[in-house]
Amino acid sequence: MRGIVFRGDCTLELATFPDPTPDVGEVVLEIKASGMCGSDLHFYRRPAGSSVPSVIAGHEPCGIVVAVGKGVVGPHARIGARVMVHHYSGCMGCPDCRSGWPQMCRTAPIIVYGTDAHGAHAPYMKVRADTLVPLDERLSFEAGAAISCGTGTAWGAFERINLTGRDTVAVFGQGPVGLSATMLAKAQGARVIALDVDASRRETAAKFGADAVINPLDGGVPDAIRELTGGRGASVALETSGAAAANRDALDSVSPWGTICLVGIGSEFSLSLGGYLRTQLRVLTSWTMSVQGQRACAEFIVERKLDLDALFTNRWRLDQAEEAYQAFDRQSGGKGVFLM
Template structure:
């Protein structure tokens, strides 16, 4: 089979690999949809890769089980099952792994599929059966791919925050994670203020239900949010863009006792504690979602009838990989996915 390998300096290759065979406790999926995530761009853009290292990219897998190895006990890990993948694997025995947070494992180095082991940008993918999350028949494979990282990341952040329908949330960045957050927050009844520098993404956030939209390039982010909230500020700010300026604006845009949750990878910023100490702000980080959280996100999407397929503006074949990532690298528009 052929799979996408990032080679650095905004280049990639469709490299050839043997078809995978499951070992003890493992399954092989026939990938139906593999989402493109903003974090892919860090590896796509990096100056160079390790010579001789070839790892298939793609950490938003969704597909059908086609082979089951010995010792698999998970009831949903059967041939023909429609599944998503929680794209981390740890020791499987520590408290974090047993509670569904393998990415928090401190016992062994965590495996991240698509980075440390072969991912889903290929026809087939081998993973531990313990990483599988059932995909409801009412959800498309594309929706399952989104929940496997981007949409699941938004869900996990809102779980950390404890978002309610009474909240006003400012969502910084309306890429795939931010747009997912807009959809999920509106489905919970919250008021959403959406921010992005890209016009097409701002338009999309409007169609997804955002109550107000702000272009940060206008230079009035903090004032605009306070004007929209009668001077109080937003109760919640979710930063998904990875921009340092957005993180600073998020801190200044929330009300006293408010919550700022930082999700976007890549931001580095500092702040003066004296400025915020008396505001009683709660500052959180959030790293994707747990396995139960991924299932809960999927269940919520089904129960509320959320159309996640609307996230996708670009559907690609593997042999279009170069064009796909050149387009995605512009960071304009919606979400891309490879369909097999």
């Protein structure tokens, strides 16, 4: 089979690999949809030769179980089952792993599919059976791919925040994670202020239910948010863009006792504690979601009949990989996905 491998310097290869066979405790999936994630761009853009992993990319897998290894039990691991993948694997015996957070494992090296082991940008993918999460028949494979990372990341952040319908949340960045956050927050009854420098993404955010949209390039973001909130500020700010300026604006846009949750990768910023100590702000980080959170996110989307498929603006074949990532690198529009 052939799979996408990032080679650095914004290049990739559709390389040839043997078809996978399951070992003990593993299954093989026939991939139906494999989402493109913003974190892919860190590997895509990395300088060539700087330890770019030579593994198949793609950490938003969704498909059907087609082969089962020895020792595998459970209804989600049967041949023909529609499944998502929680794309991390740890020791699976420590408290973090057993509570559904293998990415927090401190006992064994963490495996991230698509980075440390072959991912889903290929026709088939081998994973540990305990990473499988069932995919409801009412969800498309594309939706399952989104929930497996991007949309699930927004859900996980709101779980950390304890978002309620009483909140006003400013979502910085309206890429796939930010747009998912806008959709999920509205479905939970919150008021949403969506921010992005890209006009098409602001337009999509409005269609997803944002109560107001802001272009950060216009300047004065904290003042604009306070004007929309009667001078108080947002109760919650979710930063998904990974831009240092957005982190700063998020800190300056929330009300006293407010919460800032940082999700976007890649930025660095500093702050003077003296300037924020008396605001009683709560600053959180959030790293994707738990296994249980991924399943809860899927159930919520089904129950609320959310049109998660509307998140996708680009659907690609594997042989269009070069064009797909060139388009994705422009960071405009919605989410891309490879369909097999």
